[in-house]
Amino acid sequence: MSMAAIPGQIRARKLLWKMVEGARVPHGLLFTGEAGIGKSRTARAFAQLLNCTEPRQGDSCDRCPSCRKIGSGQHPDLLWVKKDGTFIKIDQVRQIKERLKFRPFEARHRVVVVEGAHDLKEEAANAFLKILEEPPRQNVLILITMEPRMLLPTLVSRCCHIRFQPLEEDLIARALIEEEGVERNAALEAARLASGSLARARLLADPAVLAHHREIGDRLRALAGMSVLELFSLTARWAREAKSLDEDLECIKLWLRDMIHSRLRLGLSSSREGGPRSSTADPSDDLDDRLFRLFDRIEQAHQQLRLNANRQLVLEGVCLAMRKAFDGESHRCTV
Numbered sequence: 312m313s314m315a316a317i318p319g320q321i322r323a324r325k326l327l328w329k330m331v332e333g334a335r336v337p338h339g340l341l342f343t344g345e346a347g348i349g350k351s352r353t354a355r356a357f358a359q360l361l362n363c364t365e366p367r368q369g370d371s372c373d374r375c376p377s378c379r380k381i382g383s384g385q386h387p388d389l390l391w392v393k394k395d396g397t398f399i400k401i402d403q404v405r406q407i408k409e410r411l412k413f414r415p416f417e418a419r420h421r422v423v424v425v426e427g428a429h430d431l432k433e434e435a436a437n438a439f440l441k442i443l444e445e446p447p448r449q450n451v452l453i454l455i456t457m458e459p460r461m462l463l464p465t466l467v468s469r470c471c472h473i474r475f476q477p478l479e480e481d482l483i484a485r486a487l488i489e490e491e492g493v494e495r496n497a498a499l500e501a502a503r504l505a506s507g508s509l510a511r512a513r514l515l516a517d518p519a520v521l522a523h524h525r526e527i528g529d530r531l532r533a534l535a536g537m538s539v540l541e542l543f544s545l546t547a548r549w550a551r552e553a554k555s556l557d558e559d560l561e562c563i564k565l566w567l568r569d570m571i572h573s574r575l576r577l578g579l580s581s582s583r584e585g586g587p588r589s590s591t592a593d594p595s596d597d598l599d600d601r602l603f604r605l606f607d608r609i610e611q612a613h614q615q616l617r618l619n620a621n622r623q624l625v626l627e628g629v630c631l632a633m634r635k636a637f638d639g640e641s642h643r644c645t646v
């Protein structure tokens with residue numbers, strides 16, 4: 312895929328184009344932003360651009376042997392690393408180091424992509440840092456993560472940081488309709504719920520996934536009237552039966568984000584986007600503040616889950632926090 316064919320991400324693409332035009336491509340790049348918004352695709356397109364033998368109008372041709380090999384993942388100088396099991400292992404980093412001792416086989420720039428760089432645990436991250444500190448010529452290292460806070464600060468500071476933005480709803484809906492053949496109404500609903508992520512929208516365009524998403528919404532709405540015992544029983548069953556708790560937590564975040572966005576759209580929000588907050592209002596009693604704090608809380612829980620925390624305890628914490636935030640507000644939670 313050429314850089315021009317990537318949906319959205321105009322700023323990120325411009326920055327990368329400028330680096331190539333000015334022949335100032337840094338050794339270390341860090342791509343951050345939510346899941347499913349085009350970071351990996353851009354990394355691959357950038358690798359094509361760096362190595363295309365017949366570039367056109369400043370972009371890769373998407374046809375020459377180099378472009379085709381990179382596009383299909385067959386190029387010997389494109390190294391793509393992601394977690395093996397739970398983490399990216401130290402051996403995987405050592406293998407990269409070995410390869411980097413030699414010149415690229417055929418590429419002008421060898422490109423090493425570390426997808427899910429937050430999966431580099433301490434030892435592996437330190438080994439990777441050594442590579443970044445003394446990068447051999449003709450190598451570009453791209454770290455991709457949605458959790459830059461989970462990276463070693465020294466890794467982050469060695470890279471040129473490029474932030475990817477959530478995609479606009481109409482862009483997502485159009486991609487679903489034109490590329491995936493999704494029916495218009497389903498595409499619009501999936502795009503609305505996907506919170507800027509095309510990958511998530513693709514999932515939500517599947518009626519079974521959408522039904523699961525709605526079911527989780529029902530469970531969350533029911534929390535407000537539940538006793539603690541009922542809540543524990545719900546979370547025990549949920550943790551036991553969930554196919555992917557990671558996805559369910561993603562669903563909870565989407566549900567909450569949708570609620571926050573709806574309040575902003577309907578003008579129910581008191582101050583986040585616009586007018587001054589009433590000076591007499593007690594911020595601790597403001598639903599918007601509670602929703603934003605709750606979102607942070609769930610985000611933290613999600614990180615804990617990714618770090619292998621106990622599933623049921625994580626879910627209990629999330630549901631208790633939601634129940635507390637919605638206490639007495641169930642009639643207002645209309646999303």
Ligand SMILES: [Zn+2]
Pocket residue numbers: 362363364365366371372373374375376377378379
């Ligand atoms: Zn090409």
